[in-house]
Amino acid sequence: MKSFCVLSLAALSSLFSFDGAAADLSAADRDSAPTIQVWATTSDRSYALTPLPAATTGDASTSDVRIAIDPGQRYQDILGFGAAVTDTSAWLIQRRMRADQRKALLRELFGRDGGIGLGFTRMTIGASDFSLSHYNLDDPPRGKADHKLRYFRVAPQAQDVFTVVRAARAINPQLQTMASPWSAPAWMKSGGSMIKGTLREDAHDAFARYLLKYLDAAASKGVPIFALTVQNEPAFEPENYPGMRLGAAQRIALIGKHLGPLLEASGRDVRILDWDHNWDMPEEPTAVLSDPEASAYVDGVAWHCYGGDIAAQSQVHDRFPSKSVYLTECSGGDWEPVRSGGMTMLARQLIIGGTRHWARGVLLWNLALDETAGPHAGGCGNCRGVVTIDSRTGAVTRNDEYYVLAHASRFVRPGAHRIESSAGADDVDNVAFTNADDGSVALIVTNSSTSPRTIAVAYAGRTFRYALVPKSLYTFTWPGRAAAR
The missing domain is CATH 2.60.40.1180 (Golgi alpha-mannosidase II)
Structure with a gap:
């Protein structure tokens, strides 16, 4: 610097x-x-x-x-600013960079002394569109169910994620990490596939215990989770990558009767955030927060930027002022060319707009992608990471998203107001x-x-x-x- x-x-x-x-x-x-x-x-x-x-x-x-x-x-007080360490991001950092390149990049991204001080990140529980393949963490033989979770294991791709986030935490011990599933294991779902479908009612308890086992696995790898959502983008069923529809009534039952009580009984200091989807359906988190049983276990609402108006964050916050607000996903991409002002749009919408509308933390999507906007297993083919890593040389390009985050994370420290x-x-x-x-x-x-x-x-x-x-x-x-x- x-x-x-x-x-x-x-x-x-x-x-x-x-x-x-x-x-x-x-x-x-x-x-x-x-x-x-x-x-x-x-x-x-x-x-x-x-x-x-x-x-x-x-x-x-x-x-x-x-x-x-x-x-x-x-x-509101500020938790931090950052981006998701997806499977793709971790694979590039771990597998396509030399050790010296990797060390320098992580210090630049997460270091508070000479770096930009990213203090917030997100991990996926199982595969997302930015994974090298579709997988989950409990995969019994085809056609079998595993309600006792005997087949639960941390997949190799997730191991890379834990390794990168653990290294980031060593650089910045204040780093806060949340986690979100893109899909329950196929055997828990209608249709028996990680693509589309919804959570079976008789699998609510197993899915809640699956999430708790993930929390334990992450902690055992040196990556404690401070918050989780029960489903990424629960109003959307992707065509070609893991996803799962999970309506407000289902989330109320899952949180209020299963995950919330189990989490409380376990003594884990982990917060539950509802929604994890766009601004265009504020009635969804409103329904969950209006249910006394579920709301008792919900710390706040997670929002994405891909639809609606950011004022929805304030709309829900004003009705439930004791609940926290987080902006947990927004991706830049080729639709926002650098020289056309995409940077100022991102800063205005996410850092300025997000926090003016009560966000304690702001997360962009992929921390790193390669020169082809991947690797990815479905989904977005022109997304852009905070940095681009050349998959052949390990060279780093700093994108709009890097500078937008840096202008906040380097100067606004955890605990700020x-x-x-x-x-x-x-x-x-x-x-x-x-x-x-x-x-x-x-x-x-x-x-x-x-x-x-x-x-x-x-x-x-x-x-x-x-x-x-x-x-x-x-x-x-x-x-x-x-x-x-």
Whole structure:
């Protein structure tokens, strides 16, 4: 990483308030002004998490967008930002990189000292579309059932995932991991296949115990799970990769009568999240949270970005304010070319929109894919990973998703709180956080316009002005209240 350059308000020739009157700063005032650090990334990569040494000075009354920050108004605490370590991601990291390449990449992705500090990840329980083959973790001889789970085992692909996540945890001990199944084993399902179908009513107890056995297996591999969902995208039955429809009534029964009581009785400190699907069906998690028996075991709601409006997160949160919110999957891809502004769209929708709508954690989909957007066993053929790993050389390309995550994860630490900041305007959007450990503030700003924009930021009685280049993403950080008047 490059050494950091800083912008100090003390170095500016003047400061301005929102009414346009120049601030009259004494030498003591200038000496006490907080140091503001600035990093930027642009869609054309002229900046790439680049520390910037200077700021535009001028009368703040001429700014395009004014952002007022109130650290006294706090919202949800932040768990972290990251991406899923799918079977594909783990296979590429483990099998297509040299040991030195692998070590460097994991330190860059998960390290807090010199890396971007990813603090949240997701694993699949059995195969997903981003696996090398379709498999589950309890596969008895064909046509047989295994309600006692005698055939449960961790498949080789899952071993790669545990190895990578365990290495990431060694780099960042604060890393939090959740897990989701794409399908129950075929023998538990109507139709007897991992493709399509639903969970048989007489298999609810076996499936709940299957999930608990996975939690034990992960913990034994050095990867404790902090939360799980009972089904990825339960309103969707994929045509060519594992999936399973699981309606609200089924999830209510599974959680309320089987998984919840078993998990509670076991003493495991693992949270259950409902839904794990898109914003376009808020009635689904609402039904589960409205059921007293199931809701007692549900910590919150997991959301995906592929349909509906992100305001659904707030809609459900406002009705159930004690339940947490997570944005657990969103993939970038070739439909968002780098130079057309896909980066600012992702940042605006996920990091800014996700957390403004109560998300404690934000996850993108694949941590890594290869140059062919794979390997994959069905499903998306043009998805993009946070990084692309050349399957022949192990070389790494950092994608839009990398920079979007980095602008949050590097500066917003676990335990931070979102704080009040003015709503977006004129193609400029923002979100602000204060870190719990030192009170420092991180302000993330996007300029989605093809034209420059100027912002004026007010915090703790001080204001600074900054010019944003087109199609750009910025993070500003400065000391907290202790350092500001």
